[in-house]
Amino acid sequence: MRNIAIPILIAVIFLILVAYLVAFQVRENELAFVMRFGNPVRPITTPGLKLKWPTPIERVQKFDARLRLLEAEIGQTTTKGKVPIIVSTYIVWRVKDPLQFYNSVRTIEEAENKLRSQTNDTQNRIIGQYTFAEFVNSDPDRIKFDEIQTKMLADLSPRVAKDYGIEVKTLGIKQLKISQDNTKAVFARMTAERKRRTEATIAMGNAEAMTIRTKADEIRTGLLAAAEGRAKAIRGQGDAETAKYLEKMEQAPDLAIFLRNLEALRTMLTSGRTTYVIPTDSEPFSLLKKMPSLKASEPK
Amino acid sequence: MSHEHEHKHDHEHEHEHDHDHGPEPAEATQTQGRGGRELDAAGRSLSDALRISFAILKVIMIVLVIGFIASGFRTVQSGEKGIILRFGKIHRITTQPGSVWVLPFPIDELVRIPSDRQINLPVNTFWYRETREDIMGPGTIPRNYRADSLDPLLEGYCLTRSEKSDAQIGAAVQRVVAADANLALAPQSDGSDYGIVHTRWQINYQINNVDQFFRNVYVADVKPGQVYSDIMTQSITPMLRSVIEDAVVQAMVHYTIDEAIQSVDTIPDRVKQLAQKKLTDMGSGVTVTSVLLVKAEWPKQVDQAFAASIAASQMSQAAITEAKTYAENRLNEVAGLVARQLYQGLVDGTLDDAQCEALWSQAAGQVRDRIAQAEAYKTTVVESAKANADYLLSLLPEYRKRPELVARGIYAAAIETILAAADEKFIVELSEVARERQVRINLNREPVKKKQGQQTTN
Numbered sequence: 179m180r181n182i183a184i185p186i187l188i189a190v191i192f193l194i195l196v197a198y199l200v201a202f203q204v205r206e207n208e209l210a211f212v213m214r215f216g217n218p219v220r221p222i223t224t225p226g227l228k229l230k231w232p233t234p235i236e237r238v239q240k241f242d243a244r245l246r247l248l249e250a251e252i253g254q255t256t257t258k259g260k261v262p263i264i265v266s267t268y269i270v271w272r273v274k275d276p277l278q279f280y281n282s283v284r285t286i287e288e289a290e291n292k293l294r295s296q297t298n299d300t301q302n303r304i305i306g307q308y309t310f311a312e313f314v315n316s317d318p319d320r321i322k323f324d325e326i327q328t329k330m331l332a333d334l335s336p337r338v339a340k341d342y343g344i345e346v347k348t349l350g351i352k353q354l355k356i357s358q359d360n361t362k363a364v365f366a367r368m369t370a371e372r373k374r375r376t377e378a379t380i381a382m383g384n385a386e387a388m389t390i391r392t393k394a395d396e397i398r399t400g401l402l403a404a405a406e407g408r409a410k411a412i413r414g415q416g417d418a419e420t421a422k423y424l425e426k427m428e429q430a431p432d433l434a435i436f437l438r439n440l441e442a443l444r445t446m447l448t449s450g451r452t453t454y455v456i457p458t459d460s461e462p463f464s465l466l467k468k469m470p471s472l473k474a475s476e477p478k
Numbered sequence: 479m480s481h482e483h484e485h486k487h488d489h490e491h492e493h494e495h496d497h498d499h500g501p502e503p504a505e506a507t508q509t510q511g512r513g514g515r516e517l518d519a520a521g522r523s524l525s526d527a528l529r530i531s532f533a534i535l536k537v538i539m540i541v542l543v544i545g546f547i548a549s550g551f552r553t554v555q556s557g558e559k560g561i562i563l564r565f566g567k568i569h570r571i572t573t574q575p576g577s578v579w580v581l582p583f584p585i586d587e588l589v590r591i592p593s594d595r596q597i598n599l600p601v602n603t604f605w606y607r608e609t610r611e612d613i614m615g616p617g618t619i620p621r622n623y624r625a626d627s628l629d630p631l632l633e634g635y636c637l638t639r640s641e642k643s644d645a646q647i648g649a650a651v652q653r654v655v656a657a658d659a660n661l662a663l664a665p666q667s668d669g670s671d672y673g674i675v676h677t678r679w680q681i682n683y684q685i686n687n688v689d690q691f692f693r694n695v696y697v698a699d700v701k702p703g704q705v706y707s708d709i710m711t712q713s714i715t716p717m718l719r720s721v722i723e724d725a726v727v728q729a730m731v732h733y734t735i736d737e738a739i740q741s742v743d744t745i746p747d748r749v750k751q752l753a754q755k756k757l758t759d760m761g762s763g764v765t766v767t768s769v770l771l772v773k774a775e776w777p778k779q780v781d782q783a784f785a786a787s788i789a790a791s792q793m794s795q796a797a798i799t800e801a802k803t804y805a806e807n808r809l810n811e812v813a814g815l816v817a818r819q820l821y822q823g824l825v826d827g828t829l830d831d832a833q834c835e836a837l838w839s840q841a842a843g844q845v846r847d848r849i850a851q852a853e854a855y856k857t858t859v860v861e862s863a864k865a866n867a868d869y870l871l872s873l874l875p876e877y878r879k880r881p882e883l884v885a886r887g888i889y890a891a892a893i894e895t896i897l898a899a900a901d902e903k904f905i906v907e908l909s910e911v912a913r914e915r916q917v918r919i920n921l922n923r924e925p926v927k928k929k930q931g932q933q934t935t936n
Contacts, residue, residue, distance in 0.1 A: 203584075205566035207693050227565035244696040245760055247717040252631065264630040268720040270760055272694075314672040314731040316640040323728050347760040350724030353603070354637055354731075355630035361674065362627045365779040368673055368735075371640070372783035376790040383794020387801035394805030397821040398812045404824055405813075405845040408838070409852030416856030420863035427870050433877055434870055436885065440892040441866070448899040455904045455919065462890065463905050 199232040209276040210240040221277050239280055241273045245347055248290055250297040252353055261310040262360070266353035267301045267330070269293065271338075271346050278343025289342060297349075300334040313354060327351060550579045552588050557595045559688040563587040571689060591688045592707045596767060599715060601679040601722055604634040606778070626779060628674070635777070636730035638738055640671035673735035678773040679749075681722055683766045690763030718757075718764065725752035738774045746771050814842030 204210045204225050211221040212228075214236050222228055222238075230236040252266040271293060273279045283289040304326060312322040331349040338344040356364065427434040458467055553576070554560040560572040564586050572578055580586040606628070628635060685691045697713040700706050729748040730738065738745065746769040757764050776784045809817035820837040823829035829837070838849070877884045897903060904919055 203566035206563065206568050208566070224567075225565075226567040242696065245694050245717070245762065246696050247720055249716075249720065254630075268724070270717060270720075314637045314639050316642045316671055318639065318732045321639070321731055323731060327728075348721075348756050350720065350756065351727060352720050352723035354727045355628075355635065356637070358627045358629050361779075364672070364674055365626070365777065367671065368776075368780045369783040372780065372787045376783070376787040379787065379790045379794050383791075383797045386794075387797040390798065390801035390805050394808040397817060398808050400821050400824065401813050401817060401841075401845055402848070404820075405841075405848040409848045412849065412852035413855050413859075416859040419856070419860045423863040423867035426867045430870065430874055430877065433873070433881075433885070434866075437866065437870060437873075437888070440888065444892055444895055447896045452900045453902040453904070454897060454900050455906060458905055458907050462893070466905065467907075 200229050202228055202230060202238050204228055204240065207242065207244045208240050209243040209273055210238055211276050211280070213237045213239060218277050218280065221275075239276070241276045241279060242286075243273050243276075245270050245272050246286070248293050248297065249352075250294055250301060253298065254357065255302045255305050257305055257313070258307060258309045259311075262357040263305070263310065263313070264353065264355040264357065265301060265305065265351050267297055268350055268352050269297055269334070269346050270348045271344050273343065274339065274345035275343030282342045289344060292342060293338060293344065296334060296338055300330050304330045304333055323351075546582075550581065551577045552580060553577055554588075554590060557592055558590045559593045561589045561591065561688060561692050563589065568689065568692070589692060590706065591685060591691060592710070593685045593688050595707075596682045596684055597711055599681040599683065599718055599722070600772075601681060601719060601726070602634070603719070603723055604636050604677045604679070604726060605773075606634065606676050607632045628777070628779075635674045635676050636727060636738075638673040638675050638730055638733055638735045640673060641734050641736075672731075674777050675730070675735050675738045676773075676775045676777065677726070677730070677738065677771060679722065679726065679746075680768075680770040680772050681718070681753075681766060682768040683718060683764050685763055686765040687763030690761045692763075694761045694763065714764070717762075721753050721756050722749070722766075722769075724756070725749045728752055735776060738771075739776060741771050741774055810843060812843050813845040814840070816840045817843075 202210075204222050206225045208225070209221070209223060210228075211218050212230050213219065214231070216237075218239075219236075228238075230238060248269050248271060250267045250269075252264060254262050254264050256262050273289075279289070283292055307329075308322060308326055311320065312326070315321050327350055331346060334349065335346045338346060456463055458464060464470070552560070554572050554574075556575040558575065560578055562569045562571070562578065562580055564581070565584075566587075569586070578588065580588050695714055695717070697710050700709050726749050729745060729752055732748070733742065733745055749771075750766050750769040753769070754766050757766065813820060816837050820834075820841060823834060823837060841849075873884065
């Protein structure tokens with residue numbers, strides 16, 4: 179038993195050592211290629227357990243294939259209309275072709291240096307093709323921000339893919355500023371605009387207030403006139419209603435007029451200060467002069 | 479993380495060797511035991527000691543085997559997802575928290591990625607530079623640092639578009655300003671007028687696709703003593719920040735400064751949309767769950783004009799409110815609550831008679847008074863006519879019998895009432911003698927009321 183166990187053990191250890199020499203792993207987020215005596219021979223683009231000749235013969239070069247951020251330095255450039263603007267561009271990139279990458283730049287640091295200058299170059303060139311009015315515009319339809327970014331990406335992407343085996347996943351402008359001197363002019367303009375707007379606000383407010391007042395007065399006048407009309411109609415109704423009573427009085431028009439006149443006199447003269455100058459020959463003051471002659475009539 | 483793993487796995491590796499040894503020493507004990515029956519006492523005690531030590535070794539090995547199996551169990555916490563890599567290739571992704579069993583080091587590896595956890599990212603890149611005094615100072619005092627211009631390298635801001643109507647005026651102003659101050663000519667006259675606004679943002683994001691995230695997004699290696707989620711957040715923050723800033727810059731040029739200051743809802747939505755599109759396109763597995771425009775301020779340099787503008791709009795609002803109050807009072811005075819409705823009905827002629835009558839009956843105020851007066855007049859007139867008629871009719875039979883007497887009676891009664899109420903009466907004798915003379919009476923025309931007034935004041 180013992181005699182068998184020891185060789186088995188040795189065989190197992192040997193196998194493990196061999197496995198270490200000839201096998202290697204490529205992780206899901208890595209790219210690699212195998213070099214034979216320093217010359218790249220096969221790229222490895224799928225993850226998993228791979229085989230190669232032991233170390234002195236074949237070596238493995240691995241690259242992290244994950245997305246990395248690169249921020250170009252914030253810098254001043256000029257637009258088509260020679261307007262200075264300050265932009266900062268970033269790109270997100272990854273190693274796409276490990277062989278190409280290894281041959282041209284070798285390390286991430288070197289790749290970043292190359293990419294930075296390439297990005298700056300693209301940024302300045304493409305921005306120079308657009309006017310400032312295409313970055314920001316009072317008419318949103320004329321803003322071409324999206325187009326500018328797409329164009330920058332289209333400019334940069336094929337070049338670095340070909341030269342360095344790098345894929346640029348996305349590109350964007352993360353700062354858009356104007357020169358310090360221009361900010362002064364912008365502030366002056368903003369202030370002027372705001373002042374004009376302030377005046378307009380006040381004028382509009384007053385106008386609206388005035389409209390409200392006028393409208394109210396108009397309604398008031400209108401309603402009072404309508405009410406007056408209605409009142410007149412009611413009075414008319416009253417006057418009309420008296421007609422049927424007048425009809426009744428037609429039986430003795432003289433008496434009716436006589437009574438009406440007396441009523442009028444009574445109403446007029448019993449209020450206020452009145453002084454009468456009356457001759458003594460008017461009834462009943464004639465009594466003051468002499469006793470009237472009375473005749474006792476025969477009883478009927 | 480990977481260091482940690484290697485450590486553990488190294489141990490496990492050794493155990494594995496022990497395991498391979500396992501059966502062999504056990505057999506050895508047995509053979510030795512069989513031979514030891516013929517040996518002397520010393521040999522027997524040696525063989526006993528060996529047997530015991532082998533037994534102990536057995537137990538130890540069983541424990542180690544159990545330990546090895548147990549050490550393959552790892553826990554995936556809630557809010558995490560575990561990716562199990564076999565030889566570096568994604569073998570399986572856990573769907574639920576709990577235990578998973580993985581093979582030892584060179585074969586399997588477990589990567590735990592926090593998912594479904596909201597991670598907060600404040601973005602202050604578009605805010606003005608704040609000095610220590612600005613931040614630490616008491617309350618909301620104006621910032622100390624206040625230049626008349628903004629240094630693009632130090633101060634953060636967004637550009638906003640101008641309103642269309644402002645553009646022409648703005649361009650004219652700009653020309654004047656630029657000429658006056660000898661400034662470099664700013665972009666102008668082609669609709670490129672713009673404003674400057676400071677903004678502050680809060681972003682929440684989460685990793686919703688761990689597979690994509692693990693494959694595509696760079697996360698620095700975790701060194702011993704570091705927590706994966708911290709390193710992960712640190713690693714992805716610059717990229718996320720860039721994407722968000724890009725989206726903010728791009729979104730803000732589509733809005734005016736007024737929209738920004740009022741924090742119009744569509745601004746964060748637009749930022750979220752733009753950022754999410756980029757993150758999705760690059761296969762980051764990151765979802766932006768919320769974008770919040772925390773604060774938007776106009777630059778301090780234009781503070782006065784903006785403050786005045788706000789004051790003006792408040793003032794004009796106040797004027798309008800006042801006018802509205804006036805209108806309400808006026809209308810209430812004239813016809814109460816139905817004034818407007820009634821007027822509208824009368825003007826349009828849209829109301830039918832019943833509706834119109836209903837409104838008239840609900841009307842209050844001056845309108846009500848006028849109508850009430852008319853009603854009163856109507857009643858009075860009708861009533862008095864009726865009374866007169868009744869009187870006449872009641873008198874009529876007697877009058878028919880003796881008209882002279884009845885008439886005279888009524889006449890005398892009337893004269894009596896009238897003269898009794900008179901203040902002064904002069905009865906003048908018109909004799910034949912006096913016919914040629916004039917009678918002069920001096921009437922005191924001073925109003926009685928005034929006399930009374932003087933008396934009371936004296």
